[in-house]
Amino acid sequence: MEVKIKQLQKKDFTKIIDFAIEGMHFNRYVDNKLALRLYGRYFLYLELERATQVLAAYMGDKLVGILMADLKNEPKQYSSFWRKLYVKIFKAIMAIVVKDGPNIYDEANKAMLNDYLKNANPDGEICFLAADPTIQGKGIGTLLLEELGRLEKGKLIYLYTDDNCTYQFYEHKGFERSEEKEIKMELGGKTVPLTCLLYSKQF
Numbered sequence: 001m002e003v004k005i006k007q008l009q010k011k012d013f014t015k016i017i018d019f020a021i022e023g024m025h026f027n028r029y030v031d032n033k034l035a036l037r038l039y040g041r042y043f044l045y046l047e048l049e050r051a052t053q054v055l056a057a058y059m060g061d062k063l064v065g066i067l068m069a070d071l072k073n074e075p076k077q078y079s080s081f082w083r084k085l086y087v088k089i090f091k092a093i094m095a096i097v098v099k100d101g102p103n104i105y106d107e108a109n110k111a112m113l114n115d116y117l118k119n120a121n122p123d124g125e126i127c128f129l130a131a132d133p134t135i136q137g138k139g140i141g142t143l144l145l146e147e148l149g150r151l152e153k154g155k156l157i158y159l160y161t162d163d164n165c166t167y168q169f170y171e172h173k174g175f176e177r178s179e180e181k182e183i184k185m186e187l188g189g190k191t192v193p194l195t196c197l198l199y200s201k202q203f
Contacts, residue, residue: 001059003138005147008056008078012063016044019066019130042090045083047127052076055147057131057140065131065140067148069157071124104183108196109160112179116158116198120178123155145173149203158200167197175199 017040048054052074057065116122126148131140148157158178161167171177179198184191 003057003059003064003140003143005055005143006058008054008066009063012056013041013044015063015132016066016130017041019132020044020128022133038090042087043128045080046087048078049076049080049083049087050127051078052124053148053151054078055144057144059135059138063132064135064138065129065144067129067144068127069124069148069152070127071152071155071157074124104185105194105196108181108183109198112160112181112196112198113158116178116200120156120158120200122158122200123152124157126157126159129159141169142173152203154203156200156202158198161197161199163195163197167199170199170201173201175201 017037020043021036021040047068050070051068052071053067053069054077055067055069056063129141129144131138131144159170159175161170176199177197178200181196182193183196184193186192
């Protein structure tokens with residue numbers, strides 16, 4: 001069945017949470033299943049609030065991939081008061097429960113971006129890209145990046161990832177590793193070493 005880019009349907013938000021949990025290996029940081037789902041929803045809402053481009057890949061009526069990007073001078077597509085409230089409350093809870101773990105990750109990304117901006121003037125950021133992990137060989141991620149390139153031709157776009165994710169995919173698609181930073185996150189009694197990465201590409 002052919003993969004087509006369509007408007008994201010709200011009924012598929014749960015599927016995106018599944019993609020995030022699976023593709024970004026959130027289960028390596030969070031053991032509790034309920035906490036994992038709540039964090040996945042927080043991640044989805046956070047990125048939806050930022051996104052000016054939301055590209056959804058469908059096979060028939062089945063969501064099989066998603067790309068969200070935040071481009072300069074473009075309107076937000078999915079902003080919602082209730083989603084903003086959820087993000088705000090969840091951030092406050094995380095600050096109490098997990099303390100400095102996520103802050104270390106965010107600070108590493110900020111430091112990389114500051115260094116990157118010394119020599120680059122990007123037009124935007126890819127916030128999230130994921131494909132259904134149960135479907136192989138359909139080129140879903142490639143299709144989503146190509147559609148973004150068509151819509152944002154000539155623009156310089158960056159993204160954050162880390163060595164816990166499939167960062168090699170971006171290298172195969174012509175992204176350059178612009179910055180990297182080693183960190184150690186303390187989460188729920190676990191020490192999680194990570195290499196934070198910033199990639200960029202002129203579309």
